[in-house]
Amino acid sequence: MKIGIIGKPQAGKSALFRLLTNHEPSPNGKAQVAVGKIPDQRIDVLAKLFNPRKITYATIDFWDVPGFQPGRNSLDFLQSVRDVDALVVVLRAFESDTVPSYDGLQPYADFKDLQQELLIADWTLMETRLERLAKQRAKNPKAEEELAVLEKCRATLEQDLPLRQLALDPDEEKLLRNYDFFTRKPLIAVVNLDEEQMRSGRYPQQDELEAELERMNVPLIKVSAQIEAEISELDPDDAKLFMEELGVSESGIARIARTVYAHLGLISFFTAGEKEVRSWTIHLGDTASRAAGKIHSDIERGFIRAEVVAYEDMVKCGTMQKVKEQGLFRLEGKEYIVHDGDVITFRFNV
8 A cells, every 4th residue: 555645845745754654755855655654552452462572563655755836847746646545645834944835834725736736637637538438439339338437527527526526336436447537546634733733723724724625525634743753752651741731642643544544444453473463454344365365365265264353352351261261252254354453363274
């Protein structure tokens, strides 16, 4: 899974990228990818129960995209985000004497500029395809179906709405799968605040931005890259106190990861033992067989059964023996739908 981090210059994209991946941004301003570890307190709790030799968190590939400048680098910008699974747009609201703003503190206007660029790109692609399909009607038996779906896309774009808000049936979804429509990609907005704004909860153009995001069904996360950087250097107890003073229950990184998971329909299951406690990412609705394949194709191919314990039951009981004594241990087949937080041991034979 690859997440593109986009925004205008000086919005704090690279600072967020550094915090998410513990990787330094490219010194020449070029796009680059790095792996980010997904914080999950459940992994930490399971590690205390099993005392494993190794702890492995789920990860996301974050793509640091060069700053978007309207009318100047559109092609490079669009090429950089064409292959990502979702977009996180960083909007600057923070004041800073050392980091000058690109064109003033206007997160709402910045969001509109970025969204307009993506809408125009989709409009251009759609119009090009409509022209080709019109010429292929006589020869292409699926042309009429595809034309009907693209007309729905056109009607949505004419309302200045992203294509992710267009409800499609499975067959229509399949027809659009080959298109790289930018506004079909899940989008999350991150407004980058300074410490005072975090404390007050207020920032420039707040009402306009939040109304627009609600209209487009885009989730909003408030973070401060400056504060996150300071927190990352504190010991856990001091970090917790600092966050409590700001009225924040978890780090911005954790909130971003959780929102990405929810928005992309992703969940986590765990494998736990003396060797390793590990988090695995799958899609909501995946079966035990597919989950097994996430670990290794041999496990999916030779699947016998899944031994399942709900995370809450595992924590409540403390040991696998007590889980079994209380009848909370389940044997499931390959069609079992995995739930978020399931602790699973797969039995297989190849």
